[in-house]
Amino acid sequence: MKIERRALAGAAVLVLVIVAVGILMGGFASPYHQRLFFTFLVNLIAVLGLQVFMGNSDITHFGHIGFMGISAYVTAILATPVAIKGSALATAPFGLNTFAIAPLLAVLIAVLVTLAVAFLVGVMMVRQNGVPATIATLAFLVIVNVVAMNWVDLTRGPRAFYGIPVKATIAWGLASASFAILLARAFRDSKWGLQLRASSEDVAAASAVGVRIRKLRFAAWMLSAFMMAIAGSLFTLFVGTISPKSFYFDLTFLTLAMLILGGMHSVTGAVVGCVIVTIGVEIMRFLESGPVVAGLQLPEMFGLTGFFLGLIIVLSMTFRPSGLMGADEIDDLWHRRRLRKAGIDIS
Amino acid sequence: MDYLLQQSMNALSLGGEYALLALGLAIVFSVMGLVNFAHGDMITFGGYAMFLVAAGLGIANPALLLPVGVLSVALFAMFLERVAFKPVRGAHPTTGMLTAFGVSILIQNVALIFVGTRAKSVPTMDFLVANVTIGAIRVPVVQILETAVTVVAIALLVVFLRRTTTGIAMRAAAKDVQTVRLMGVRADRVVATAFAISGFLAGLATIFVLARRGAVDPFMGFTPVLKAFVAAVIGGFGSLPGAVIGGVVLGIAEVMLQVVLPESMAGFRDAFIFTAVGVLLLVRPQGILGQRPDFGEKS
Secondary structure: OOOHHHHHHHHHHHHHHHHHHHHHHHHOOOOOHHHHHHHHHHHHHHHHHHHHHHHOOOOOOOOOHHHHHHHHHHHHHHOOHHHHHHHOOOOOOOOHHHOOHHHHHHHHHHHHHHHHHHHHHHHHHOOOOOHHHHHHHHHHHHHHHHHHHHHHHHHOOOEEEEOOOOOHHHHHHHHHHHHHHHHHHHHEEEEEEEEEEEHHHHHHHHOOOOOOOOOOEEEHHHHHHHHHHHHHHHHHHHHHOOOOOHOOOOHHHHHHHHHHHHHHHHHHHHHHHHHHHHHHHHHHHHHHOOOOOEEOOOOOOOOOHHHHHHHHHHHHHHOOOOOOOOOOOHHHHHHHHHHHHOOOOOO | OOOHHHHHHHHHHHHHHHHHHHHHHHHHHHHHHHHOOOHHHHHHHHHHHHHHHHHHOOOOOOHHHHHHHHHHHHHHHHHHHHHOOOOOOOOHHHHHHHHHHHHHHHHHHHHHHHHHOOOOOOOOOOHHHHEEEOOOEEEHHHHHHHHOHHHHHHHHHHHHHHOOOHHHHHHHHHHOOOHHOOOOHHHHHHHHHHHHHHHHHHHHHHHHOOOHOOOEEEOOOOHHHHHHHHHHHHHOOOOHHHHHHHHHHHHHHHHHHHHHHHHHHHHHHHHHHHHHHHHHHHOOOOOOOOOOOOOOOOO
């Protein structure tokens, strides 16, 4: 893939900012804020993974968190020590509770399993047009949840899966998130990404000039699933305890709101949306618990966070459907500024 | 034989419920291209309206609650159209769909904030849950009613779409909105009617959903509407007859699986159903009555 230098510079700036903040957080922030930052990194990878498919193909994807869940559970099942699995997964099938493997190897296998599932779903997905495709992604999310909730021998069902080795550090998170930014940007600005974006604007025209839409859509789908798998494994190895609820609607709404606010056609937008919504949700969580603000006792309002996410989506769609960044990347902004300074009209 | 009859009644009534919801989705989609993810939350709204009227006004007679359920949902659908969907009319289809998705999250969380997570019970309509004996089989009244109401509603809808000016305008709008407007038909009215019908059908479904569950909670609308979406996809998305067929097919498939699956696998039912639908779409991407997805290539 040949990528423009300007795109690479734009991605590098995003990476540098995140890494700089990460080093500061790792060095000085409280454990609570470090946790928050790590969750932010995981969500960022997930939002970027979502962007790769949704932003380039323009098909709304509600199933991305399903891939995260698959990867998270595979990692958990493989990497959890035998001592814990013996009691927690006493009836595990295929003798899965008789051995445990190194976390990194578990991540590798989890990614491969996720990709295998993504392949099967993807074969069906790429034959569909927008709306049925979207509903298929939603049905996929439900399937993953139903299996995780009901295959009790393998996943402990609705109960929490605990005792997963906590290995991931902020450094792992930073490395993965940086990789995700570069990957998303490289795909978007590659020949394939451009062709796929063109096909989402006009199927007939793109097809007429020889764009192989299904193949490209499939490529974006697989790349997206790969990034979701990384996010899922990372999450598992950081929190150490997961349940099917961790990978269902709450996270789906959250990541979608982030991407929509930032602008789904832009990698920079994904990052910006992730930052703003993370801060907003933190404020909402605080208000939700019924705190005392300026001597005023606020009522407990369970559901405020969800309300906030819904509001972000509706307001973005009504007033700025293409999100804060539109189809612009950070380097597009500089570039335009430089042209304007040079007196070139680009409107 | 009796068992078979009983299960077919089961399948038909469930299929009827899905058909009512899927039709509502298809009507709105065909007229204004909106994928209404908030459709399920209209059911929730109807449920809460019935709950509040029952609890607030102390109406004990459940028969009086039935019109409350149906009409509140129809009005709510028209209200949503005005407030939420009018601003995004004519926008990119993704914009409309995501707006509806956001509206759905908003409604759920407003219910969560103001009414709470716990399910609230709605007075069950005794005559709905009663059983009648026909020949050798005992059938719940709700199943007979559900099937009958679905058939009547579809028949009325067909008459409306074929015989009335507004109905014909709606069918025309499904083909080409601009031309319909040039003919002097107000687009606002066509869209409002579509939402009213969609809400009315969802209102009917609300009654049956509640007769089965007996209680309302903020997220009760999700599962029925997801099934309705799947039904619409099976039938061919955007096709009205397809929505009905898809609903019935899905109802039959669910009841069959329920009968066939051993108890230990019962929890996986929806996973099996959706996987089967995925395989169906692999073979026939356009569903039963839909149009082939256009990838701009020669057919």
